[in-house]
Amino acid sequence: MMDVLIVGAGPTGLTLGIDLARRGVDALVVERAQELFPGSRGKGIQPRTQEVFEDLGVLDAIRAAGGPYPVRMLWKDGERLGERPMFEPVAADEGTPYTEPWMVAQWRTQEILHARLLELGGRVAFGGEVTGLEQDSEGVGVRFADGTAVRARYVVAADGGRSAVRRAVGVGMTGETVDPSPFLVADVRVRGLDREYWHAFPGADGTGVMLCPLAGTDDFQFSGKLPEGTEPEPSLDGVRELVAAYTHLDAEDVTELRWASDFRPRAALADRFRVGRVFLAGDAAHVHSPAGGQGLNTGVQDAYNLGWKLGAVLRGGAPEALLDTYEEERRPNAAAMLGLSTGVHRGEVRRGKATVQLGLGYPASSLSEERRAAPAGVRAGDRAPDGVVDGVRLFDAFRGPHWTLLGSTTTAAGVRSLPAAPASYGPGIFLVRPDGYVAWAGDTTTGLDACLARVGRR
Incomplete structure (x- = not known):
C-alpha cells in the first residue's frame, strides 16, 4: 500500500508530489489524460507562489520560462486609445523579494514541475481515470476505468472542477455564476x-x-x-x-x-476539504473566475499546506489530528480568494496588493500560537518574510522540508536554528513552519517544546 495517491497532474497535484517526494513519502500522481494539460490557461504566477517555487527548487526555471506582464493597450476602430496598467505596483523590500506576477503559460509551468518531480524520484501515471473509491480506517481503495485498482493510506483529489474523487466521496460545491456571458x-x-x-x-x-x-x-x-x-x-x-x-x-x-x-465564469467552494482519508485541493476544492490570477496559485498553496502535514504524519511521528488543520486553514483562505477573484472580475477590486497573496496567513489557526506579552511586527500565523541573519538569507535558511527557529536554539529533530530574527520581525523568538508561516512566537522559549510536540518534532 502506497502512502499517498494524488489524482490529477495539474499544478496542484505536481506541487504536492514534489513536496512529498522531498520528504521521502511514497506517492503516486495519476492523471486521467494521456499527457500534461496543453493550454496556457493559468498563466500568472503570483509573488507568494514564486516564494513556494523557490523553496521547491523550480523558481529559476519558472523565471527563465516566462516574463513580466505587458502593459494593456486599448484599441477602438483600429486606433490605439492609450495604455492602461494591468497592476497597481507593490513596493519591494528586504522581506518581499518578489512583488510582481510572472507570466508563464500553464503548460510550461506543468512541464517544469513534472521534470522536478521526476528528478526527485516521483512518479506520474497517465491514462488513469478514477471511477470509484472506498475507504476504511487503514486506507483508501481506488478503482480505475481500465479495471485496475490501487490502495493508499491517503488520497488527494487534485482533479479539477469536475473532480471524480469529490463526487465519489459525496462532497457538494456551493457557488454562483460570476458572469452570465460565455x-x-x-x-x-x-x-x-x-x-x-x-x-x-x-x-x-x-x-x-x-x-x-x-x-x-x-x-x-x-x-x-x-x-x-x-x-x-x-x-x-x-x-x-x-x-x-x-x-x-x-x-x-x-x-x-x-x-x-x-x-x-463561476465561483464555487467545496462544502468540505476532507472526508476521512480523502482531501480536496485546487479546483477540486474551489473554482475561480480567471480574473486576478488566483485559481492556480490558491491550488499551489493548498498543496504546500498539505504536503508538510502529510509528511509529518507519515514520516515524522506527528499525530493524525494534524491533518484536520488542512481544512481549518485552507477552506477559509480559499473562500477569501474566491471573493477576491469575483471582485476583480466585476471591476470592484484592482489587481495589485490584494492579489499577490503575500498578505495571506493563518492567524486564527489552532497551529498559530502567539505568546509574547506585547507582540509587534510579525505575529504567529503570518507569512515569515525574507531577510538576512548573520549573513544568511532567510529564504535560503527556510528552503527544505525542515522547521526554522529564529532567536534561540533547540535539539528538536528537523529544526534549523539561527541566532536572531531580522529587526523587521520585531522582538521575540519565532518558530517558522516548513511552509513559511510563523507557528509560534514568544518572549522566551517557554511553551516552545509543547508546540514542537504537537507537530511531531519532539
Missing part, C-alpha cells in the same frame, strides 16, 4: 500585432476580446467575452471570426490554433 480562451499564432502590449479590443456592449503575448513563447493568448445567449466555437474558424469582428485584424491574421476552451 467566454472563449485560446492559444493562437497571430500576425500584425506587436508583442509589447496586452491588446484589448472592448465592444460597446461590454463584450470584447483581448490578445496577450505569452511570455516565453511565440503565441498569444486570445480571450473573448461574448454576448449572452451565444455559443462559443473553440476552433480556428471560431477564433478567426471573433478577431475579425472585434479588431482591425483580418481573420487570416490568426494563422494557427494550438489550444482552445470555452467556459462561463
Whole structure:
C-alpha cells in the first residue's frame, strides 16, 4: 500500500508530489489524460507562489520560462486609445523579494514541475481515470476505468472542477455564476500585432476580446467575452471570426490554433476539504473566475499546506489530528480568494496588493500560537518574510522540508536554528513552519517544546 495517491497532474497535484517526494513519502500522481494539460490557461504566477517555487527548487526555471506582464493597450476602430496598467505596483523590500506576477503559460509551468518531480524520484501515471473509491480506517481503495485498482493510506483529489474523487466521496460545491456571458480562451499564432502590449479590443456592449503575448513563447493568448445567449466555437474558424469582428485584424491574421476552451465564469467552494482519508485541493476544492490570477496559485498553496502535514504524519511521528488543520486553514483562505477573484472580475477590486497573496496567513489557526506579552511586527500565523541573519538569507535558511527557529536554539529533530530574527520581525523568538508561516512566537522559549510536540518534532 502506497502512502499517498494524488489524482490529477495539474499544478496542484505536481506541487504536492514534489513536496512529498522531498520528504521521502511514497506517492503516486495519476492523471486521467494521456499527457500534461496543453493550454496556457493559468498563466500568472503570483509573488507568494514564486516564494513556494523557490523553496521547491523550480523558481529559476519558472523565471527563465516566462516574463513580466505587458502593459494593456486599448484599441477602438483600429486606433490605439492609450495604455492602461494591468497592476497597481507593490513596493519591494528586504522581506518581499518578489512583488510582481510572472507570466508563464500553464503548460510550461506543468512541464517544469513534472521534470522536478521526476528528478526527485516521483512518479506520474497517465491514462488513469478514477471511477470509484472506498475507504476504511487503514486506507483508501481506488478503482480505475481500465479495471485496475490501487490502495493508499491517503488520497488527494487534485482533479479539477469536475473532480471524480469529490463526487465519489459525496462532497457538494456551493457557488454562483460570476458572469452570465460565455467566454472563449485560446492559444493562437497571430500576425500584425506587436508583442509589447496586452491588446484589448472592448465592444460597446461590454463584450470584447483581448490578445496577450505569452511570455516565453511565440503565441498569444486570445480571450473573448461574448454576448449572452451565444455559443462559443473553440476552433480556428471560431477564433478567426471573433478577431475579425472585434479588431482591425483580418481573420487570416490568426494563422494557427494550438489550444482552445470555452467556459462561463463561476465561483464555487467545496462544502468540505476532507472526508476521512480523502482531501480536496485546487479546483477540486474551489473554482475561480480567471480574473486576478488566483485559481492556480490558491491550488499551489493548498498543496504546500498539505504536503508538510502529510509528511509529518507519515514520516515524522506527528499525530493524525494534524491533518484536520488542512481544512481549518485552507477552506477559509480559499473562500477569501474566491471573493477576491469575483471582485476583480466585476471591476470592484484592482489587481495589485490584494492579489499577490503575500498578505495571506493563518492567524486564527489552532497551529498559530502567539505568546509574547506585547507582540509587534510579525505575529504567529503570518507569512515569515525574507531577510538576512548573520549573513544568511532567510529564504535560503527556510528552503527544505525542515522547521526554522529564529532567536534561540533547540535539539528538536528537523529544526534549523539561527541566532536572531531580522529587526523587521520585531522582538521575540519565532518558530517558522516548513511552509513559511510563523507557528509560534514568544518572549522566551517557554511553551516552545509543547508546540514542537504537537507537530511531531519532539
